[in-house]
Amino acid sequence: MLIDSREFKDPQQLTADVCIIGGGISGIVLANELVGTGKSVIVIEAGGEEFDEESQKLYRVKSFPENFPDPANMRLRMLGGSSNHWENSTERFDPIDFVKRDWVADSGWPIDYVDVAKHYSRAGDYCGVETDGYDVEPWLGKKDFKNICEGSNQFKPALVKSALPPTRFYQKYSERLNRSDNITIVSYATMTDLDFDLESEQVRSIEFESTTRIKSHVSATLFIFSMGGIENPRLLLQINEKYNNALGNRFDHVGRYFMEHPVIRGAHFYPIGAKKIPTGYSGIFDRVRLLKLRLKMVESAVLKHRTNNLRIFFVPQPKTILSHGISSTHIVFDNLSQAEWPDQFGMHLSNILGEIDLVADAFSRKTLDTALVSDATEFGGYQVLAMIEQTPDRENRIYLDEERDRFGIKKVNIDYRVTDIDKKLALKTLQELSIDAGLSQWGRLRLLPERSSRIWGEQLGFSAHHMGTTKMATNEKQGVVDSNCQVFGAKNLYMSGSSVFPTGGHVPPTLTITAMSVRLAETIKQRLGV
Amino acid sequence: MNYQRRKVTQAIIALFFSDNVSAIGHQEARINELLNNQDNFQGVLGECLEVYRHWLAVEGDSPKAFFDALNANAQSDAQWIRKEIQRDFEVNRLLTVQGMVISKTEAVILARIGEGVVDKGNQFVWHQNSPSKRLV
Numbered sequence: 001m002l003i004d005s006r007e008f009k010d011p012q013q014l015t016a017d018v019c020i021i022g023g024g025i026s027g028i029v030l031a032n033e034l035v036g037t038g039k040s041v042i043v044i045e046a047g048g049e050e051f052d053e054e055s056q057k058l059y060r061v062k063s064f065p066e067n068f069p070d071p072a073n074m075r076l077r078m079l080g081g082s083s084n085h086w087e088n089s090t091e092r093f094d095p096i097d098f099v100k101r102d103w104v105a106d107s108g109w110p111i112d113y114v115d116v117a118k119h120y121s122r123a124g125d126y127c128g129v130e131t132d133g134y135d136v137e138p139w140l141g142k143k144d145f146k147n148i149c150e151g152s153n154q155f156k157p158a159l160v161k162s163a164l165p166p167t168r169f170y171q172k173y174s175e176r177l178n179r180s181d182n183i184t185i186v187s188y189a190t191m192t193d194l195d196f197d198l199e200s201e202q203v204r205s206i207e208f209e210s211t212t213r214i215k216s217h218v219s220a221t222l223f224i225f226s227m228g229g230i231e232n233p234r235l236l237l238q239i240n241e242k243y244n245n246a247l248g249n250r251f252d253h254v255g256r257y258f259m260e261h262p263v264i265r266g267a268h269f270y271p272i273g274a275k276k277i278p279t280g281y282s283g284i285f286d287r288v289r290l291l292k293l294r295l296k297m298v299e300s301a302v303l304k305h306r307t308n309n310l311r312i313f314f315v316p317q318p319k320t321i322l323s324h325g326i327s328s329t330h331i332v333f334d335n336l337s338q339a340e341w342p343d344q345f346g347m348h349l350s351n352i353l354g355e356i357d358l359v360a361d362a363f364s365r366k367t368l369d370t371a372l373v374s375d376a377t378e379f380g381g382y383q384v385l386a387m388i389e390q391t392p393d394r395e396n397r398i399y400l401d402e403e404r405d406r407f408g409i410k411k412v413n414i415d416y417r418v419t420d421i422d423k424k425l426a427l428k429t430l431q432e433l434s435i436d437a438g439l440s441q442w443g444r445l446r447l448l449p450e451r452s453s454r455i456w457g458e459q460l461g462f463s464a465h466h467m468g469t470t471k472m473a474t475n476e477k478q479g480v481v482d483s484n485c486q487v488f489g490a491k492n493l494y495m496s497g498s499s500v501f502p503t504g505g506h507v508p509p510t511l512t513i514t515a516m517s518v519r520l521a522e523t524i525k526q527r528l529g530v
Numbered sequence: 531m532n533y534q535r536r537k538v539t540q541a542i543i544a545l546f547f548s549d550n551v552s553a554i555g556h557q558e559a560r561i562n563e564l565l566n567n568q569d570n571f572q573g574v575l576g577e578c579l580e581v582y583r584h585w586l587a588v589e590g591d592s593p594k595a596f597f598d599a600l601n602a603n604a605q606s607d608a609q610w611i612r613k614e615i616q617r618d619f620e621v622n623r624l625l626t627v628q629g630m631v632i633s634k635t636e637a638v639i640l641a642r643i644g645e646g647v648v649d650k651g652n653q654f655v656w657h658q659n660s661p662s663k664r665l666v
Contacts, residue, residue, distance in 0.1 A: 267629075434631035438619035447629040 002178045004048070005189040005210035012216035016042040016184070017528055019206060019218045021191045021235075022226035023047075024081020025510060026497040026517045028169040028177070029126055030224060033521030035180040037530045042218050043183065044208050046190040047078030049170070055188070055211070061230070062401040062411040067458055068260075071230055071414065074464035079187065080170030081228070082464070083510075088166035090127050091158065091507035092120055092134050094309060096299050097389070098503075103306040106257065106392040107503050110474045110483040119515035126514045128163030128172070129289055135159070136293065145280035145293060152436040154301040157280075157293040158311060160507075164288050189216070190407050194223075194239045198246055201491045209407055222524060224494045226517075229258065229466030232499040233398045234412050236470060236480075236487075241400075248470065248480035248487040255398040255412075257468035259390045259504040262418050263461035267384040267430045268322050269314055271443040277314045277382060296506070297429060305432065307425045308389040309506040312433060319380030325355025326362050331454065344450065384433070384445065387463060388426045389506040393419060398469055423456055465509050470499040484523045485516075496520050581637055582644030584627045593641040600638060611635065 018034060020027045023045030034041050047055045059072045075082045093116065100108030121131040136159045139145045149155040177183045186208070192215070193207035205219040225232045233255040240249045248254055271277065283292040295312040302309060320326060328348035335342035342348055352359055361373040371377075396417065400410040427449055434445035448455060473479025476488035481500050487493040496517055498509045505512070585593050600614070618624060618633030625637040632640075 431631070435619055435622065435624065438624075438631065438633060439616065441616070445631055447626065447631065449629065 001183070002049075002174075002185045002187060005186050005208070005214065005216070006212045008210055008212070008214045008216065011214060014042055014184075014186075014216065014218045016040040016218060016220045018042070018222045018224065018524060019044065019220035020224045020226055020496075021206065022081070022228070022231070022497075023079045023170065023185060023187075024076075024226065024228060024497070025083050025169050026513055027224075027226035028080065028173050029514055029517040030226060030496060030521050030524070031177055031183050031185070032126075032173050033518060034524065035176060035183055037182065037525060037528070039182060039528050039530060041183045042220065043177075043185045044189045044191055044206070044218065045079050045185060045187050047076070048187045049079050049174075051076065051078055051084070058190070058405050058407070060405075060411070062403055062413050064414040065416050067460060068414070068416055069462050069464065071466070074462075075228055075230075075466070078170075079174070079185070080168050083167060083169040086166060086510065087508075088127065088129070088162040088164075088510075089160055089508045090124065090129050090162065090511040091160045091294075091311075092117070093505040093507060093512050094296075094299065096302060097309060097505040101306075104308060104389075104391050104503065106394070109502050110472055116512060116515050116519065119518040120511065122518050123511050123514035124161070126167075126169070126518075127511055128167035129161035134161070139280075139291065139293075143280065143284050143286075144278045145284070145291075146278040148277060148281070148442050149295060149436050149440050151440055154297060154432055155295050155312075155436050156298050158296045160292040160294055162283075162290040162292075164285070164290055190409075191227075191235060192407050192409060194235075196239070196243050196247065196490065198243060201246070201489055203490060203493050220492075222492045222494065222527065224496050224520070224524070225470075225499075226496040228497055229469050229499045230398055230412060230414075232495055232497065233469040234400070234409070236495075237398075237400050238410055247490045247493065248476065250489065251477050253471065253473075253476075253478075253480050255469050256394050256396070257392040257471050257502075258396040258398055258414065258416060258466070259392060259468040259501070260416070261387050261463040261465045261504060261506070261508075262390060262422075263385055263387045263463060264426055264455050265383055265385055265459050265461070266427060266448055266455050267434070268317075268446045268448070269382040269384050269437065269443055270446070271381070272441060275442060277316070277442075281314055282316075295433070297432070301432070305428060307429050308391060308422060310386050310388040310426060310429055311506050312384060312386050312430075314382040315385060316379060317381060317383045318377040320358060320362055320377060321383065322380045323355050323358045323362075324351040325353075325359045327451065327454070328352050329359050329362075331451075343453075384430065385461070386426060386430065387506055388422065390504055391419060391422050392468060392471070392503060393417070396468070418456060418460070423452070463508065465498065465504065467498040467501045467504040467509060470495045471502045472500045473502065485520050494520060494524070576649075578640045578644030579649060580644065581625075581627050581632075581640040582642075584625065585637060585641035585644075588625065593638045593645065596634075596638045597642040600635060 017039040018041045020030050020043045023043050027043055031041055031043050055077050059077050061071050064071060076084045095113040098109040098113045124131050136157050140147055147157050188211045189208040191206050192209045195204040197204055203223045205217045207215055207217050209215050236247060236254050240247050280293045283290045328351035332342050332348050357373050364370050364372045397415050398412050401413050403411045405411060430447055437443050437445050470480040472481050481487050481495045485494045485496060485500050498513050614635045615633040618635050623634045624631055625634055
């Protein structure tokens with residue numbers, strides 16, 4: 001059943017066995033897993049079935065770092081959450097992602113790969129990419145899926161699967177949820193407060209407010225926060241101000257270890273001769289799926305080089321994009337426009353003069369819409385993009401501002417950086433790739449370390465993957481939730497979604513969010529005796 | 531307009547990965563032919579000069595000795611050159627020139643050509659006493 005809270009005339013006192021706060025991917029999966037269990041479930045969702053600009057505005061944060069994408073645009077405040085605009089790119093985490101690695105600070109999950117992997121098949125079904133797994137071997141040799149690192153003992157292809165069209169979780173499951181007799185979804189309902197009994201360490205109820213300003217309450221046996229990597233800690237921090245950090249924050253972990261998946265453009269790849277990267281790396285249509293290959297480092301090489309996990313993909317680009325001259329022109333102009341003299345001016349000047357034809361062509365195309373160099377837009381090579389695992393960093397955090405939104409919830413600030421260690425490890429991996437590209441005789445890599453300030457500045461990409469902030473740990477000295485996602489110090493409160501990830505891996509998190517949600521649903525069912 | 535376009539790759543491809551070039555030893559005429567066929571002949575020479583300068587900075591000596599040893603082995607055997615390049619990558623015998631990671635065998639040949647090139651500011655020309663001068 002779907003209830004629009006804007007239709008409430010009076011405050012409501014609702015009761016349920018389970019109250020899920022947040023109707024995004026994780027919340028929808030949790031609710032769907034509880035359909036038909038005979039246990040009543042209420043899902044509180046701040047948005048509605050359709051995109052609503054006024055609702056979306058409430059995702060605005062007070063501040064975030066330069067070059068970091070505005071979090072208000074990176075997620076959607078509506079039923080189905082960010083699945084309403086995602087690419088549906090799915091891939092499994094690796095076993096090594098769950099392991100404590102002494103060169104990756106604060107790494108290691110309190111659960112192992114198998115605990116999550118057993119739910120990947122079902123998660124694949126949820127994501128619309130079917131249940132045939134992610135082993136790449138069966139695909140090699142078919143449909144132009146090739147291993148371009150044949151002979152390499154450091155890199156191998158990995159399979160990425162996307163559904164076409166992308167799976168919108170609410171659209172896909174709304175009929176089943178709304179027809180079920182034990183699931184109630186309340187839309188346009190923003191959680192504003194929580195009543196916690198310090199003695200019994202139990203949440204008694206939550207308060208929510210409709211956009212028409214009617215305040216209501218839900219009492220439940222179990223509560224699950226499922227609002228994403230920024231809103232989960234935001235609400236938990238605000239609640240903890242009332243309860244002296246009793247809810248998972250006695251050791252100041254809530255909001256910390258915020259992670260993303262930085263994407264760097266750290267190299268160019270030039271295939272030798274007429275060899276092109278096989279089309280399997282761009283994506284091949286398979287029934288209702290798009291299958292792509294990426295390159296990844298094999299586990300033994302990750303261990304050998306003591307590096308972070310990452311995945312690499314190749315984007316065909318025209319000569320203009322790969323031009324050092326054009327890049328240097330931008331750098332010089334950017335610096336001069338800020339009344340600063342660029343570093344390594346001589347090198348930039350040399351680059352500009354060396355490709356003065358391409359620079360002039362780019363200028364002419366932009367200002368006069370006239371081409372000077374006929375082959376400037378022809379294929380020139382590949383841009384090498386690397387999505388990297390970010391080392392958990394306690395100083396990367398979500399914290400509350402004193403300014404409040406219209407529901408009285410404090411806005412958040414985001415502190416975020418990519419550490420020098422992560423930068424160094426990512427470039428080291430690209431160095432290894434350049435060796436293997438030579439070994440496999442596919443081509444040569446040009447590393448771009450001299451562009452460091454750009455690679456890690458304005459050219460740095462992000463993936464809208466907000467992770468960490470309520471991390472899973474073996475005890476409350478190290479994290480916010482235990483291995484079952486239960487908040488330390490709150491016996492009936494759980495966190496769901498990527499906020500519990502102690503490390504973020506190197507692949508999009510949604511498949512793992514979904515698998516973890518299925519896992520949490522099993523915990524909830526056990527606890528309720530289902 | 532293609533003066534000094536920076537493409538180490540193209541220089542490498544031109545010299546070693548075309549079926550027209552069997553090796554360096556007695557194949558200078560074919561190298562010459564290839565270089566002349568490149569639309570960015572000046573760019574390739576510029577890159578060779580860049581590799582030569584890098585070689586001097588890293589190795590501290592002329593590439594001649596290394597080149598001569600290579601030349602004696604290579605003669606007209608293109609497969610030998612390819613294997614040697616492959617071996618360079620296997621044993622990490624590599625140079626990084628302007629970010630481009632290349633094998634030392636590739637580098638020394640480019641550097642040897644670059645040794646005979648003079649940067650005149652607006653074009654590259656062969657040095658008067660360059661052994662490579664006869665290539666053009």
